[in-house]
Amino acid sequence: MTESITVRFVVNGVETTVFADPLTSLQTVLRDQLLLTGTKAGCRQGGCGSCSVLVDGRLELACLRPIAEVEGRRVETIEGLSAGESLHPIQTAFVENFALQCGFCTPGMVMATKALLAENAQPTKDEVIVALSGNICRCTGYEPILAAVEVAASRLADGAQTGASRERR
Amino acid sequence: MNEGNVRVPAGDGPVGASVEQRDSRWHVSGHTIYVDDVILPGMAHMVLARSPFPHARIRRIDLTDAQKVPGFVRALTAADVPKNIYTILGLIGFGLDEERALADERVRYVGEPIVAIIADTRVAASEAAKLVRIDYEELPAVFDVEEALAPGAPAVTEWGINAFNFDGRPFRQVRFGDADAAMKGADHVVEGRYQMSPIEHAPVETTGCVVRPEPDGRFTVWSNTQALNMSLDLTAHILQIPTRRLHFIGGTVGGGFGGKVDGMVEPLATLGAWLTGRPVKYVYSRDEEMIVSSTRNGVRIYMTDGVTNDGLIVARKVRSYIDCGAYSRHTPYAVQKHAANLAGPYFIPNAAFDIYCVYTNRQPSSAMRGFGVTEASFAMEVQMDRIAELTGLDPWTVRFRNAYHDGDLRPHRKPVEDATLIEAMQAAARLVGHRLAPELLAMSSKPREV
Numbered sequence: 001m002t003e004s005i006t007v008r009f010v011v012n013g014v015e016t017t018v019f020a021d022p023l024t025s026l027q028t029v030l031r032d033q034l035l036l037t038g039t040k041a042g043c044r045q046g047g048c049g050s051c052s053v054l055v056d057g058r059l060e061l062a063c064l065r066p067i068a069e070v071e072g073r074r075v076e077t078i079e080g081l082s083a084g085e086s087l088h089p090i091q092t093a094f095v096e097n098f099a100l101q102c103g104f105c106t107p108g109m110v111m112a113t114k115a116l117l118a119e120n121a122q123p124t125k126d127e128v129i130v131a132l133s134g135n136i137c138r139c140t141g142y143e144p145i146l147a148a149v150e151v152a153a154s155r156l157a158d159g160a161q162t163g164a165s166r167e168r169r
Numbered sequence: 170m171n172e173g174n175v176r177v178p179a180g181d182g183p184v185g186a187s188v189e190q191r192d193s194r195w196h197v198s199g200h201t202i203y204v205d206d207v208i209l210p211g212m213a214h215m216v217l218a219r220s221p222f223p224h225a226r227i228r229r230i231d232l233t234d235a236q237k238v239p240g241f242v243r244a245l246t247a248a249d250v251p252k253n254i255y256t257i258l259g260l261i262g263f264g265l266d267e268e269r270a271l272a273d274e275r276v277r278y279v280g281e282p283i284v285a286i287i288a289d290t291r292v293a294a295s296e297a298a299k300l301v302r303i304d305y306e307e308l309p310a311v312f313d314v315e316e317a318l319a320p321g322a323p324a325v326t327e328w329g330i331n332a333f334n335f336d337g338r339p340f341r342q343v344r345f346g347d348a349d350a351a352m353k354g355a356d357h358v359v360e361g362r363y364q365m366s367p368i369e370h371a372p373v374e375t376t377g378c379v380v381r382p383e384p385d386g387r388f389t390v391w392s393n394t395q396a397l398n399m400s401l402d403l404t405a406h407i408l409q410i411p412t413r414r415l416h417f418i419g420g421t422v423g424g425g426f427g428g429k430v431d432g433m434v435e436p437l438a439t440l441g442a443w444l445t446g447r448p449v450k451y452v453y454s455r456d457e458e459m460i461v462s463s464t465r466n467g468v469r470i471y472m473t474d475g476v477t478n479d480g481l482i483v484a485r486k487v488r489s490y491i492d493c494g495a496y497s498r499h500t501p502y503a504v505q506k507h508a509a510n511l512a513g514p515y516f517i518p519n520a521a522f523d524i525y526c527v528y529t530n531r532q533p534s535s536a537m538r539g540f541g542v543t544e545a546s547f548a549m550e551v552q553m554d555r556i557a558e559l560t561g562l563d564p565w566t567v568r569f570r571n572a573y574h575d576g577d578l579r580p581h582r583k584p585v586e587d588a589t590l591i592e593a594m595q596a597a598a599r600l601v602g603h604r605l606a607p608e609l610l611a612m613s614s615k616p617r618e619v
Contacts, residue, residue: 037206038199040423042373043455050373078199091197095189103196104374104423110197138373138424 009070011036012080022068026060027051029067030077038078038107042136049135052108052115053077059115061134078107081114090114090152099148101139108135113149121157125150203423204393205452207379213242215441215451216294218284218301219461220276223530224310224323227274227283231302235286238300240293243445245285247273250440251409257431257498260402264333267326268496268533270407270436275308277325277495278532280461287441287449310530314469314490317529325495325528333493333501333526341508341526345580346519348475351484355475359555362471363548367464367492367534374423376462377452378434380442387414388439393422396430403432404439415439427536431463431498463535466503467492468544472511474552475519480560480567484519487511491541493526494533500526503541509581510542513549514590515571520580568594569609576616588614 008017011034018033027044030036030053042050044063051062054076081088087095090113100106109132116123116131123131128149137145195201218235232244247253247269254266272283284301288294309323316322317331318339325331332339352358378392394400397419405412422429438451453462468491475484489507493500508524553571557564572590579585591614598605 031206032208035208036199037202037208040203040374041205042375045455047455048373082198087194087198091194094197095193098190098193100190100193100196102372102374102422102424103192103201104203104372106196107199136373138371138426 005068007067007071009072010074012076018067020067022066024067025063026053026055026065026067026070026075027062029070030062030075036077036079040104040107042104047136048105048108049112050105050108052111052135054111054115057115057118059112076111076114078110081110088114089155090117090148093148093152093155094145097144097148097151099140099145105135105137109137109145113152116149117153117156122153123149201421203374203421204377204379204391205374205450207391207450209379209381209448212379212448212450213287213289213441213445214291214294215438215449216286216288216291216298217282217437217457218286218298218303220272220279220281220283220305222276222305222307222310223279223312224308224325225276225305226308227272227276228304228306230284231304232284234300234302235284235297238288238293238297240289241297242287242289242447243441244297244301245271245287245437245441245444246283247271249444250407250436252407255403255407256496257399257403258501260399260406264497264501265328268498270440276305278530280457280532281495282437285437285441285451287445287447291450312529312531314467314492314525314527314529317527318490318525323530325530331528333497333504333528335501335504335526339525341504341522341524343508343511343520343522343524343580345517345521345578345582346484348484348486348519348521351519352473352475352486355483356478357476357556357559359474359476359552359559360472361548361552361555362469363544363551364470365465365468365544365547367467367531368537369459369462369464370424370426370428370537371458372422372424372426372428375453375455375458376429376434377450378438379448379450380435380438381448382442382446383416387416388442390415390417390435390439392417392419392435393425394419394429394432394435395422395425395427396432399430400432400435404436407436408440408443427465427538427540428462430536431533433462460532463498463533464494465537465540466500466534466544467531468507470544470548472548472552474556476556476560478560480556480562480570482515482517482556482571485512485517485522486520487522487524489522489524489544490527491525491544492529492531492534494529494531496533497526497528498533498535499540500534503536506541507545509579509583510545511549512573512580513546514573514588515549515568516573516577516585517571517580522580563606565594565598565603565605565609569612572612572614574614574617590614
């Protein structure tokens with residue numbers, strides 16, 4: 001164990017300070033210290049994608065990012081996408097297209113989709129497949145997820161947004 | 170909506186209507202509370218020290234170094250478990266006690282639990298578990314189902330043969346008609362050897378539970394078990410406490426597929442909560458999920474069919490070896506289902522099946538999606554295609570001619586009711602645009618004319 005350090009960063013728009021071993025993963029800090037348990041822990045070794053979050057707008061696996069490297073960064077988790085009943089268009093598309101069953105991989109899938117659509121508003125199916133290739137789902141067979149991403153992309157392109165997403169985009 | 174020739178109704182009624190999944194808004198927003206999301210004040214973490222050998226005798230366990238890890242709370246060994254030896258199907262009066270919550274004298278597979286460490290954090294518990302010193306005497310191991318039954322094989326079980334006992338026999342036996350005589354009279358004999366590998370369910374959420382000891386002597390158990398009542402009963406049995414002391418909360422499962430029915434975590438976590446007075450979380454790591462949790466059974470099937478020139482199966486003989494690994498868990502049930510489904514949806518008038526549940530030094534295997542049946546279907550459908558090839562008949566024709574009808578007797582003496590194979594194949598042919606011969610289109614599953 002190394003000596004704990006103070007790390008300051010922004011989580012879902014909120015200035016946050018934590019005290020942790022510098023090698024503690026961002027995943028552990030989010031889940032165990034900040035109680036943001038929407039970021040899941042499926043493998044803790046970068047294999048499943050269930051802990052996908054955005055760091056400075058880029059897709060990252062929270063389990064592989066030591067907290068020391070998050071100093072001064074802007075972190076976005078699944079909790080930052082919706083407010084109460086008001087879902088982000090990506091989330092609505094997942095609900096409407098049955099893009100989930102057990103739901104455990106879903107927060108990671110949604111965050112990976114958000115990262116993709118921020119960079120490429122109208123991805124081809126192949127581009128979606130590549131973008132989500134780091135996220136494992138054992139229930140759906142992936143097809144409904146691809147359909148949901150397609151619907152979300154076209155709605156976002158048409159400017160359909162919820163209150164929550166308008167605020168935070 | 171019209172897909173092929175199958176009409177899917179759409180409109181007023183609930184049939185064909187799209188209904189939103191009850192919990193999907195919780196899932197997409199990260200609000201669903203899975204077991205690992207239950208984080209309680211004062212909660213300790215359990216991590217297991219496990220066997221690195223497939224078969225070994227435990228000579229000595231030394232906890233000195235483990236106890237020195239900062240945050241160490243307590244270790245559990247076999248001596249701490251009130252009723253350490255059990256078998257899960259024992260809950261329904263089936264099988265002998267054989268598996269231990271914590272191994273005492275012997276380990277029979279890589280990953281078998283020996284010492285449960287409880288510590289303030291998951292990191293401390295993992296560190297302490299690595300520092301448990303165990304002296305082993307390695308024993309010869311066996312990994313193949315037929316080698317495990319050969320004379321002189323390493324003894325995995327404690328009753329002299331590496332097979333489960335079904336009504337006094339080391340295999341489940343089914344006899345129907347006279348398979349030997351019918352085989353002799355057949356025009357062709359089709360023999361096949363089929364194997365299926367074990368498969369890990371690999372749910373994205375690993376197996377786990379959180380247990381909180383309550384001030385009234387009860388325990389609240391949050392679990393992702395797929396078999397809540399079995400996990401509850403097993404915990405009560407292993408801890409030797411009445412079931413009224415257990416309050417299980419479940420139903421939120423991050424993928425199961427049959428892999429979360431063996432009650433592997435709740436008894437030890439509850440015992441840990443009991444003996445420490447603290448909430449205890451015990452959640453498998455990904456490595457444990459892959460190496461330790463039950464898999465689908467590995468299966469080897471020898472199937473021999475006697476067939477007429479018309480493609481009719483007049484006799485079937487099967488010898489199957491279903492590998493349960495070190496402990497039987499739900500495999501005897503897989504054997505029952507396998508034995509009952511070896512004729513599949515076909516009428517086979519003469520049958521002889523011997524189905525073994527074999528113990529080896531592999532990771533225990535158990536339930537997974539149609540276990541026992543899927544394996545039988547794989548073997549028999551390959552046989553059907555081989556029969557078609559041998560007799561020069563169309564594979565559809567072979568299946569229609571052998572299809573069972575209402576009133577037919579299956580080899581385990583169950584009369585067929587509500588048979589639909591013929592109608593299902595007719596619909597399938599339409600959907601894929603396959604033109605069936607008029608004689609096949611005219612068939613139905615109605616009782617045969619006597």
